[in-house]
Amino acid sequence: MMPCVTSASPDARSRPIGVFDSGVGGLTVLHELLVQLPREDFVYLGDTARFPYGERAPEELARFASEIVEELLRRKAKLLVVACNAATSAALPILERRMMETTLGVELLGVVRPEALQAVAATRNGRIGLLATPVTVASRSYERAVGAVDPHVTLHPVACPTLASIIQAGEQFDERAVDSVRAACEPLIAAEVDTVILGCTHYPLISPMLQRILGPYVKLVSSGGALARQVEHALSTRGLSNPREHGEGRYSFLCTGDVGAFREIGTRFLQMPLGDVEQVRLAAAEAFA
Numbered sequence: 001m002m003p004c005v006t007s008a009s010p011d012a013r014s015r016p017i018g019v020f021d022s023g024v025g026g027l028t029v030l031h032e033l034l035v036q037l038p039r040e041d042f043v044y045l046g047d048t049a050r051f052p053y054g055e056r057a058p059e060e061l062a063r064f065a066s067e068i069v070e071e072l073l074r075r076k077a078k079l080l081v082v083a084c085n086a087a088t089s090a091a092l093p094i095l096e097r098r099m100m101e102t103t104l105g106v107e108l109l110g111v112v113r114p115e116a117l118q119a120v121a122a123t124r125n126g127r128i129g130l131l132a133t134p135v136t137v138a139s140r141s142y143e144r145a146v147g148a149v150d151p152h153v154t155l156h157p158v159a160c161p162t163l164a165s166i167i168q169a170g171e172q173f174d175e176r177a178v179d180s181v182r183a184a185c186e187p188l189i190a191a192e193v194d195t196v197i198l199g200c201t202h203y204p205l206i207s208p209m210l211q212r213i214l215g216p217y218v219k220l221v222s223s224g225g226a227l228a229r230q231v232e233h234a235l236s237t238r239g240l241s242n243p244r245e246h247g248e249g250r251y252s253f254l255c256t257g258d259v260g261a262f263r264e265i266g267t268r269f270l271q272m273p274l275g276d277v278e279q280v281r282l283a284a285a286e287a288f289a
């Protein structure tokens, strides 16, 4: 029997879903959300002025994420997607705790758990590689998430300090870029992993290069598709799906840095037109400070 779902008011259901990242990497997640949830509205925030997050302290990232969450709540987000592995790893538990202390009832979904679930389901030999930024690797968030699903698999993490910046710069990939991707893959090849988690939302953009270096039988796992299914599930079980019956929803963009640069590189990440981008100045978080 289908569980009975009480719908929120049409006003609450019509609110947008908030999505954020340090820059444009989260657009690879937004892309999946737009494809799988065409009736929903979205507002995306890229904290481009403070990119990259990958080598910052976890406390600093928790503060940045809190400021962004407040901005997205001001814009009436009904659900929040942390489309950044660094922010998820450093701040998700803190944000969840603080969110529970408010009466807003808005939930947050991060990118680590969906990837851990997929990776454990995909591996045959129990050896999973992880490519991620230094702060994500240091947090050990993937060890915890993978271990919670199956404590018998082994995770082989590789911290990649420059990869997200090379990708976000959006220039043609030269030999230097290929060399740093190859160097990141070497320990994973040596460890004979059969599954690799792309632990940064920028990395799906270089999937072809990674697949070629790692070999065609290695399964690459990213968060976008699984997270979109999780969002769909969360909305329908909480009676929060957009009541729109026809046509597609709206999506809009905020960034903290240069608008022109965001629009240019963002179009490539999203693989759809970007439209208007608004520059936003983030205020120090109050409720989450």
Ligand code: DGL
Residues within 6 Å of the ligand: 021, 022, 023, 025, 026, 051, 052, 053, 054, 055, 083, 084, 085, 086, 087, 133, 136, 164, 199, 200, 201, 202
């Ligand atoms: N896209 C971000 C992530 O998923 C990281 C890039 C960065 O800001 O260093 O971790």
